[in-house]
Amino acid sequence: MFHIFQCQPLRLITQNSLSSMCLKLMLSRPVTFAQIWKSWFSSHSLLGKKNIILMGPPGAGKTTVGRIVGQKLDCPVIDIDDDVLETTWNMSVSEKLQDVGYEEFLEEEGKALLKFSASGSVISLSGSNPMHAAGMQHMKKNGIVVYLDVPTTVIMSRLKSKEMDRIAGLSPGISLKDILQFRKQFYKRWFDIRVLCGGDIAAEVVAEKVLDAVKRYQDSELETFISTRSHRSGRSTEEDSHKLYFSDVVTQGLALDGGLFVPERGLPKFTAEEWQGLIEATYIERAQVILERCIHPDDIPASKLAEIIETAYGENFSCSKIAPVRHLAGNQFLLELFHGPTASFKDLALQLVPHLFAYCIPRSCNYLILVATSGDTGSAVLDGFSRLHDTDKQRIALLNFFPEDGVSPIQKSQMIGCQKENAWSVGVKSDFDFCQTAIKQIFTNSDFTGFLTVEYGTALAAANSINWARLLPQIVYHASAYLDLVQQGIISFGSPVDICIPTGNFGNILAAFYAKMMGIPIRKCICASNENNVLTDFIRTGVYDLRGRKLISTFSPAVDILKSSNLERYLHLIANEDGQLVTKLFDQLEKQGHFQLRKDLLGKLQQDLVAGWCSDEDCLAAIHSVYSTTGYILDTHTAVAKVVADRLQDRTCPIIISSTAHYSKFAPAILRALRIAEINQNPLSQLHLLSSYSALPPIHWGLLETLKKTGNGNHQVCAADMTALMSHIETLIQNHFM
Numbered sequence: 001m002f003h004i005f006q007c008q009p010l011r012l013i014t015q016n017s018l019s020s021m022c023l024k025l026m027l028s029r030p031v032t033f034a035q036i037w038k039s040w041f042s043s044h045s046l047l048g049k050k051n052i053i054l055m056g057p058p059g060a061g062k063t064t065v066g067r068i069v070g071q072k073l074d075c076p077v078i079d080i081d082d083d084v085l086e087t088t089w090n091m092s093v094s095e096k097l098q099d100v101g102y103e104e105f106l107e108e109e110g111k112a113l114l115k116f117s118a119s120g121s122v123i124s125l126s127g128s129n130p131m132h133a134a135g136m137q138h139m140k141k142n143g144i145v146v147y148l149d150v151p152t153t154v155i156m157s158r159l160k161s162k163e164m165d166r167i168a169g170l171s172p173g174i175s176l177k178d179i180l181q182f183r184k185q186f187y188k189r190w191f192d193i194r195v196l197c198g199g200d201i202a203a204e205v206v207a208e209k210v211l212d213a214v215k216r217y218q219d220s221e222l223e224t225f226i227s228t229r230s231h232r233s234g235r236s237t238e239e240d241s242h243k244l245y246f247s248d249v250v251t252q253g254l255a256l257d258g259g260l261f262v263p264e265r266g267l268p269k270f271t272a273e274e275w276q277g278l279i280e281a282t283y284i285e286r287a288q289v290i291l292e293r294c295i296h297p298d299d300i301p302a303s304k305l306a307e308i309i310e311t312a313y314g315e316n317f318s319c320s321k322i323a324p325v326r327h328l329a330g331n332q333f334l335l336e337l338f339h340g341p342t343a344s345f346k347d348l349a350l351q352l353v354p355h356l357f358a359y360c361i362p363r364s365c366n367y368l369i370l371v372a373t374s375g376d377t378g379s380a381v382l383d384g385f386s387r388l389h390d391t392d393k394q395r396i397a398l399l400n401f402f403p404e405d406g407v408s409p410i411q412k413s414q415m416i417g418c419q420k421e422n423a424w425s426v427g428v429k430s431d432f433d434f435c436q437t438a439i440k441q442i443f444t445n446s447d448f449t450g451f452l453t454v455e456y457g458t459a460l461a462a463a464n465s466i467n468w469a470r471l472l473p474q475i476v477y478h479a480s481a482y483l484d485l486v487q488q489g490i491i492s493f494g495s496p497v498d499i500c501i502p503t504g505n506f507g508n509i510l511a512a513f514y515a516k517m518m519g520i521p522i523r524k525c526i527c528a529s530n531e532n533n534v535l536t537d538f539i540r541t542g543v544y545d546l547r548g549r550k551l552i553s554t555f556s557p558a559v560d561i562l563k564s565s566n567l568e569r570y571l572h573l574i575a576n577e578d579g580q581l582v583t584k585l586f587d588q589l590e591k592q593g594h595f596q597l598r599k600d601l602l603g604k605l606q607q608d609l610v611a612g613w614c615s616d617e618d619c620l621a622a623i624h625s626v627y628s629t630t631g632y633i634l635d636t637h638t639a640v641a642k643v644v645a646d647r648l649q650d651r652t653c654p655i656i657i658s659s660t661a662h663y664s665k666f667a668p669a670i671l672r673a674l675r676i677a678e679i680n681q682n683p684l685s686q687l688h689l690l691s692s693y694s695a696l697p698p699i700h701w702g703l704l705e706t707l708k709k710t711g712n713g714n715h716q717v718c719a720a721d722m723t724a725l726m727s728h729i730e731t732l733i734q735n736h737f738m
Helices: 015-028 033-044 062-073 080-089 093-100 102-114 133-140 152-159 176-190 203-218 237-241 246-252 272-276 283-294 302-313 346-350 353-360 376-386 409-417 432-443 446-456 468-487 507-517 534-541 567-574 579-592 599-608 616-630 636-648 663-673 683-691 701-710 722-737
Strands: 051-055 077-079 122-124 143-149 193-196 225-227 261-263 325-329 332-336 366-372 396-403 423-428 458-462 497-502 522-529 543-545 594-596 609-613 655-659 716-718
Touching: 051 062, 051 133, 051 203, 062 077, 062 122, 062 203, 077 080, 080 093, 080 102, 080 122, 093 102, 102 133, 133 143, 133 176, 143 176, 143 203, 152 176, 176 302, 193 203, 193 283, 225 246, 246 353, 246 458, 246 468, 261 567, 272 468, 283 302, 283 468, 302 353, 325 468, 325 616, 332 468, 332 636, 346 353, 346 376, 346 468, 353 376, 353 396, 353 468, 366 376, 366 432, 366 722, 376 396, 376 409, 376 423, 396 409, 396 432, 396 722, 409 423, 409 663, 409 683, 409 701, 423 432, 423 722, 432 446, 432 458, 432 722, 446 458, 446 722, 458 722, 468 497, 468 507, 468 655, 497 507, 497 636, 507 522, 507 567, 522 534, 522 636, 534 543, 534 599, 534 609, 567 579, 567 599, 579 594, 599 609, 609 636, 616 636, 616 663, 636 655, 636 663, 663 683, 663 701, 683 701, 716 722
Parallel strands: 051 122, 051 143, 077 122, 143 193, 332 655, 366 396, 366 458, 396 423, 423 716, 497 522, 497 655, 522 609
Antiparallel strands: 225 261, 325 332, 543 594
């Protein structure tokens, strides 16, 4: 049963009118959610005068589902094949197809659509209607197009026992599968809402999913964001003044109270059938389905989101699978996340986020993106924002701060080489924790940010993993890795896996946990630390203690971190969104250098997470051992995860190790692990030496090209001083925007 007072007002419905209707229904009899929909729409002409338009391949169940939806809403139901085409032509669809042939049939279908009009109805399109552009444009003007997305294998099975003479394009030499694959591009072009339909799902269930999807489409109020430090008993001033949506949090980055943004109602959940429908999908297709559920179409319409995803992943990755899963040994599998242009897992997010950001920000203001990096983020974010369209580069610039002496030589060369006309790097004479803390303080310095806005018309934004948009693409690759194991026959859907991730700022492992929440059967998330093992101690004891700790420089610099920002999002989640508690914990960490979890929260944490750490010595030994036995070279961070996985896994299920970077980014450490006595200090020479090993995977293409171009490129260096950093920010704004 649906509790009526949880009902949120539709954007086109006044809150008072809906509440009045709901109250009357409550007083008269128990009501279901579908009854509320029927009562509302029967008296208010279905979304004003708009139609629900069902689209999908032949065999998707459009006609049956349309009738059920229409019955629930007590509104007219129109089947284009039966009620429009056959009436217009005065013959059956199959007769028309035989009479005029495929090409002319599509044109005649389109002409019939152009003459058709209806309002307040449920309309079931033919499978080939979407192939006529003018006809679909006409239909969309007065309707919400709902795509019934059924896996091709399911459609093939359904159509085996049916007559196939009504399927346009079917002929000798052209298979049904080819036709279905070809048509997908047209379905993706026109839909407003996607409804995933598995193999055995009943039409009644699909109809309910259509109603839920339409409700979501019409009501973005359901998908607002809050700060991890907001108080449930009394919303923050920021939340009182206006609600925040995806486009707001992408633009703003960090909440004004210093917390991190999270979705107020949590993440969407997929059914097992919906996940199984993605097993045969490509990475890009999986990304679109998952991100559509996480980003409301009011923020980014499905068609624009598809365009952004295709731009991000279409040509910028050296592997067509984007993030392939490779068997390493025994029950261990590597999730290779280094096939992007800058050779690290950061590319999976940062080829996408700049385009999301450019779409979401208002056109009336310039934006400067501030980034702190421990290594890999720097080159990835520089590369990503430099790929924006020229018009976007004029209003979006980026400033990347990194520890001058805290990254590998090749990482530094990358960050220098990836500088472009709208993207620059600044080395800071300190560590990553200082860089990250400084950026947070700059964001919450209202005097400084206000000055930049008034004086220069420029706002600040963040592209670190503190930005919510950074986490969503990471959820995609963890989900995709599991589906790949199912697709390869390693496991069946529902079988558990463990995931082991080299962890510093907690974003990557948090994304894996989010994938678990959304329905991926992940058993344990294993947190792998290097000698900066504050997270390992915390997960084991519940005490986060920075007192007396100094950052140690290791061979795995991307996880040389003591303050893990995204841990705040996880603690907010397990504390039942108690922002007051989160505020208390992180205030105590900031002021006293430590905090301790309650026992009940520690118990929850240890149900989700286990942790271990690895020394530099063990890291290098693992690289040597794996290469000796398999011919595969791990990077230093992946080696950390491999060592921890070996120690902590119980071998009762597969374990996916996140391979977060290509080994050639850390050539000196790799050469040392391979027992090379003399190591040339020139990064390019180091890569050439590594390439002589003919190991797997081969030397990274993009990294080699970047180093060839870099030479002795310049970058700015500044002291570990807030005033100096703010001065760099103001100077960049003056030079780029003024």
